[in-house]
């Protein structure tokens with residue numbers, strides 16, 4: 001696994017950000033170009049099992065006030081539509097399918113579909129959480145084809161993204177993985193945490209690893225990033241080497257351990273250790289360390 005193979009980031013979709021404020025042009029294009037409208041309910045899509053895809057329509061769905069222009073793919077326009085519960089239930093009934101989290105079917109989607117699903121999920125969740133202005137509390141209205149919210153007093157708000165760091169710490173043939181109390185049994189992953197206000201991304205890596213394991217780092221190396229709208233993160237991934245190997249746990253972690261490469265491969269194959277899902281950047285980091293996809 002290389003940074004180029006991080007899930008959800010490989011796409012030919014052109015976001016065409018300059019078109020978001022060109023209302024008339026977009027209106028004209030809708031008449032002449034094929035359009036795809038993706039209904040999204042609470043961040044979830046209507047997953048069509050037999051087709052390995054999620055439902056999208058050539059016609060608008062729900063109210064156009066809740067429509068977001070995603071961009072252009074293969075000369076076709078893509079929109080996401082935040083729909084109401086009644087609309088979601090009617091679609092489920094009609095297609096004999098259900099709105100499901102992307103986590104359930106991410107691996108069934110191709111690169112472009114995976115990206116569109118993730119992107120529309122992020123926009124939908126942001127719209128639902130920004131019904132009111134975070135400054136004055138009056139009602140927000142979508143602008144710029146869904147990419148901006150403006151309240152009655154003219155306060156502008158843009159999609160909210162929370163950066164988080166994630167890091168594979170190694171010491172020769174060993175890597176440092178941990179698990180939180182709330183995780184399912186036997187699941188281990190790379191250490192991660194949110195960047196705090198006033199803190200650089202690099203400092204956040206050093207702090208998080210030290211807090212969760214007592215390990216100090218050297219040779220921090222950027223690996224790649226992954227949008228993670230669960231609900232609104234951006235994962236910034238690093239590799240680093242340990243300056244010490246003496247682990248001490250904090251309350252947040254149930255366990256943090258050094259895993260030798262050979263043991264980890266053996267235990268993952270046996271199923272006694274379970275890694276984060278293959279579409280996560282944590283899995284990309286671990287697979288990169290092990291030299292093969294797991």
Ligand SMILES: [Zn+2]
Nearest residue numbers: 133136151155
């Ligand atoms: Zn306001």
